Amino acid sequence: MPxxxxxxxxxxxxxxxxxxxxARNAIAAGFDGIELHGANGYLIDQFLRTSSNLRTDEYGGSxxxxxxxxxEVVNAVADEIGPERTAIRLAPFLTARGMACPDILPTLLEAADFLQAKSIAYLHLVEADWDDAPEFTEDFRKDxxxxxxxxxxxxxxxxxAKADWVLDNGYADLIAFGRPFVANPDLPARLMRGAELAELDGATLFGGGEHGYTDYPAMVDA
Structure with missing residues (x-):
C-alpha cells in the first residue's frame, strides 16, 4: 500500500x-460550465481546514x-473557460470524517470575497444532511x-417550506434537490401542487440495477 x-x-x-x-476538456465535450468540488473533504476542502492542512509552507497556516x-484552481479554470462558466461547491458546516475545523467559517467568508471579485457563475453551499448534523446558521447565511x-x-x-424561507430572505437564489428527485421523477410538479412525495429507498442506491432508479411511479393526476 502506498x-x-x-x-x-x-x-x-x-x-x-x-x-x-x-475544464477545457469539459467545454470541448459540450458542457456549459463546470462546478469545482471544494466540499466534503475533497482536495480543495482539505487545504482549507486546519484539521487536515498541517502544512508549514505557503499553502498552510494562515x-x-x-x-x-x-x-489557484479557480484562477486557472476561470482563465481557461471564463468565470461565467466556473462555479464551486463548498461545505461550511462539514464535521464528518475528521473534517471539523474551528476556523472554517471565517476562512470561507474570505473565500467568498475572492469569488465575488472573480465574478464566478455561482457558489454552491452544501448543508450537512445527516440526522445530527450541525445547524446551518442564519447568521452565516447573512454573512x-x-x-x-x-x-x-x-x-x-x-x-x-424551508426552500421558500431561504429564497424569501434572499439567502440563496436556487435550491438544489438531490434524494427527493430520485424517488420523485416529477418532483417540480409535486412541489407546485403540494402533492405527497414518495420516500426514497436508500438501500437501492448504487446497486447497479433499474430498481430504485427508474421504477418510482410518477404522480397520478386526479
Whole structure:
C-alpha cells in the first residue's frame, strides 16, 4: 500500500493545471460550465481546514495560505473557460470524517470575497444532511450573502417550506434537490401542487440495477 505524503509545492501547482485541462476538456465535450468540488473533504476542502492542512509552507497556516490552492484552481479554470462558466461547491458546516475545523467559517467568508471579485457563475453551499448534523446558521447565511452577491445555490434536506424561507430572505437564489428527485421523477410538479412525495429507498442506491432508479411511479393526476 502506498504511504500518504504531503504534496510538494510544484506538484500542487501542477494539479491546478490539471483542473485547467479538465475544464477545457469539459467545454470541448459540450458542457456549459463546470462546478469545482471544494466540499466534503475533497482536495480543495482539505487545504482549507486546519484539521487536515498541517502544512508549514505557503499553502498552510494562515487563512490566506490555506486559501491559496482554491484561488489557484479557480484562477486557472476561470482563465481557461471564463468565470461565467466556473462555479464551486463548498461545505461550511462539514464535521464528518475528521473534517471539523474551528476556523472554517471565517476562512470561507474570505473565500467568498475572492469569488465575488472573480465574478464566478455561482457558489454552491452544501448543508450537512445527516440526522445530527450541525445547524446551518442564519447568521452565516447573512454573512455569506453580504460577501457574495452573485448566484448562490443551496442543497441539503430541503422541503418546500424551508426552500421558500431561504429564497424569501434572499439567502440563496436556487435550491438544489438531490434524494427527493430520485424517488420523485416529477418532483417540480409535486412541489407546485403540494402533492405527497414518495420516500426514497436508500438501500437501492448504487446497486447497479433499474430498481430504485427508474421504477418510482410518477404522480397520478386526479
Amino acid at each position: 504511504h500518504p505524503r504531503a504534496l510538494e509545492a510544484v506538484e500542487i501547482r501542477a494539479i491546478a493545471e490539471d483542473y485547467r485541462k479538465a 487563512r490566506q495560505n490555506r486559501l491559496r490552492f482554491l484561488r 455569506m450573502r453580504a460577501r457574495f452577491r452573485g448566484m448562490i445555490i443551496v442543497a441539503g434536506q430541503y422541503d418546500m
